[in-house]
Amino acid sequence: GGAMTDPKGDRSKGPSEQDDPDLFTRIVDSDEKGVYVSGAKAHQTGCINSHWIILMPTIRLTQNDKEYAIVGAIPADVKGLTYIYGRQSCDTRVMEGGGDIDLGNAKFGGQEAMMILDRVFIPWDKVFMNGEFEFASMLVERFTCYHRRSYVCKTGLGDVLIGAAATIADYNGVPNVSHIKDKIIEMTHLNETIFAAGIASSHQGHKMKSGVYLNDDMLAQVCKHNVTRLPYEISRLAQDIAGGLMVTLPSEKDFRHPEAGPM
16 A cells, blocks of 8 residues: 555645644654654544555655655554544445445455554665655655656546446347447447557656656556546436436445335
8 A cells, every 4th residue: 555645634734734743653762672653644544444554755855854754664563653534435335234235345455544653663775765855756656656646547437437328228228229328338439548648658658767667757647537527427427317216325234125116
């Protein structure tokens, strides 16, 4: 897990200027064995599925922020680390029990959490930045370059939604109605536009001095920008095709209810 995003607090102030010093992850102590860090990381997708977490700065740092210039790897079950599990829009249905209709991917479903660090120990051999604040902005830029290109994964969700919308059109008996076909074509166009930017970013990558390849930064930003807009339009079109049942459908618990189910 790549843990970059801090809670941040007052966005007009840097880490060392905050009223609460733990709004950004920082080194609070060190000894001959390693360093101790406290703070928090927010919006950590997949962190509970990970074996290791790499803590990183989240913004450009100054001389006054040296204690916040820390990059280090920690096991996901390290002492002093607490996960606050994130909310999902349908999490109450997930907790109602049943089979797998409302459960989604029961074993490997996505999730987010807030990670709260209280004097978490990082041994020196797992510390990769220790006070070198001048490299923080470069690190953030390179990480986000890879990460924003990786948002091409959203097109997998789009594929599922497009397939579901087309299936519902079949159920409703309108697969050949022109405006339905136009909407499915538009959904596909938007989804493949996201995919194209992500793939192009990788294809335009260049080799760096270390031998590592870095993908194209501009196209990675375009991929991310597409993801902040186009999936919502795809969802709107899916709702248009599916009708009200898509959002007001009875839950799995209701379908399996001895009295309500048969109705």
